[in-house]
Amino acid sequence: MSEEIATVLSEIDDPEIVDQILQVVNSTGETNNPLGDSSTSATLSELYQRFLSRRQNRSPATKAQYKRTIPDFVDFANERNITSPGQLSTEVVDAYVDELQGEYDSDATVLTYTKNVRGWLRWLNERQLCGEAVYRILDKQELGLTPTARDEAIPKRVITAVLDNLQKHRRGSRLHALVALFWNAGPRIGGVHSLDVDDFDTQDNELRFRHRPESGTRLKNGDDDTGSSGDGERNIVLEDTVADALQLYIQVGRPAATDEFGRKPLFATEYGRAARSTLRRWVYEATGCRWQPQTNSHSCCDGGCNPDSDPCNQSYYPHAIRRGSIVNHLSGGLRRELASERFDVSVKVIKKHYDPRTEQDRLNDRRQAVKGAWE
Template identity: 55%
Template sequence: MTEHLAELLAETDDPQAIKELLELATNTEHEDPSSSPTRSLSEFYEQFLSRRQDRSPATRAQYKRTIPPFIDFATGHDVTTPARISPDLLDQYVDALQATHDSDATILTHTKNVRGWLRWLNKRGHCPERVYRILDKDELGLEPSARDEALPTTVADMILERLRQQRRGSLKHAVLELLWNSALRIGGLHSLDLQDFDPANNELRVRHRPEKGTRLKNGSQNHGRGGDGERNILLDDAATQALVLYTQYEREDVTDIYGRDPLFTTSQGRASQSTLRRTIYEATSCRWHPSDSDSTDCEGDCDPDVAVCPYSYYPHAIRRGAIVHHLSGGLRPDLASQRFDVSIQTLEKHYDPRSKRRRREDRAESVRDAW
């Protein structure tokens, strides 16, 4: 404690003032003494962004959409350095988000990214751990809707059956049929060209083409990334037939700005990731959901930050459900790892529906078969 701070504490008997002075002293102790005291929150944010060049454009865009508004909020409260960020400030920030956004999922997106940035600052000694812990999901009491969960097989089967009957070969039907069979990420869906689809062999080729406008999350071995998202995927007959009908009757015959022939198109060219995401929300909305089969009141205004239908599922919920569906059907984890571009460790932690006992029994059976 500095002599100046001791004098200030001695001169006040206001409990709130004493609390704020002590918090300021604690925050200051965590600030890196080697760093310049004049470095602003914006300067730290720019450094944070520069250290994440390997992140996907979508992830970096999300950082840019969510962290600067927090910096503006902090600056508006006369907080310009990490050391002055307090739990009280973060509580006020969450209150402001809740007053602006109705969706828990949207609030969670903002707080998750700000929390990640504050954690990055904490690792460098610029703010204490207790600050970013304020933005923990459980601490905030956020309850995103069921669309964050895995799409159950029973629900997927009923939605797909309705789409086959009423919108067969449409963009909605083709996209959902393909996602349920392949569990592609939204970036993989966006990357597909017409030439990547081989209906004669029920095959889909997934390729990383950053120099031509599309990327895969794990890149490719030829582009200096740690992983390899490139692979050929075998499709079932339902997915192949849906894609054939879509390409014959609904696909716009256009090229993108790189002269490529996208598989999924609009009149302007390649369907953007936001267009594909809205399509997924629409395909799983109340109009097609089996729990409300007579309802047609979904207006299709599927903006994830405004008015997603309560019945809709996020793309990743469909991916998660599709992976669980394949594993439940007996697909070996090592083969699932290759098909879905996900590590075996992640599969076992987040996707494998089997109990630990069942896993042990399956391993024992495999060993006996090898004998």
């Protein structure tokens, strides 16, 4: 809308007359709308291809990132019947971020997706095809992403020392219970977020993961009844020491809190269910230099790290503990088929992404398993 028309409309008191003028403006092609409601007939898919064609001077790695990330957002929008840039809103983008954080445990991965989508949305905004707020909410600080922690599989010696130190000095705390659970059970952070106190069977040392979208929590693979791609619902057995840590946490460390649905979340704050971002901060804190083995070199950390604003350079993501847990179970002789059920991940994905053992390591593991079968 031009400045002249806006000035005229501001001086009219009758809303019906304003509406009639707007209808005439729209019908005569006055479409310079900063929100991009009708300034292009191109679809999001076509605009993505146009964006990509204007980036031929980028490196192959950068273009590969564009091809891996932006179409994911376009598909997300199309699934919600959003096909043009004028239909994009901050609510849609927020929902996309929620889905990313539910699927990926690593802030670095979420940042890669949001950074590239933000760049594309900004490109659209420069052409007045979408609003400025649509891309600005994907700012790293706005999203609270802190991709400074480590994302590789946590070494067994490190997590062992962390758990020993927490056992000695923070026994029964949320940090102790949370990290022990991540190491033994290897869940996704979304799975931990979904847990209630009643999901922990103290008699059989079992933990139940359930998909409850109607009451605010979801599992990545849902359940068979929802028509999802897999079944994330499962019961898993816990090691005795981990069950003891959880039970003590429930008795002395957990605040007596319920969420907005009246459920009793296993990991809670005084306000209710701990958010995924809160769970990540707790893991950053628990795996920082303070609790790691003294033999580690902490020359890159001055001890002034803060899990809320500046995680320790020595800290690990929750996903790194999940990866380490899977590797540890595989190295201990757990077959991939059984690991697939325990960790809710396909055998193919385990082999490709979660099993960084060398071929020699795998050979040694098979040798020990075969010898065990002989015995």
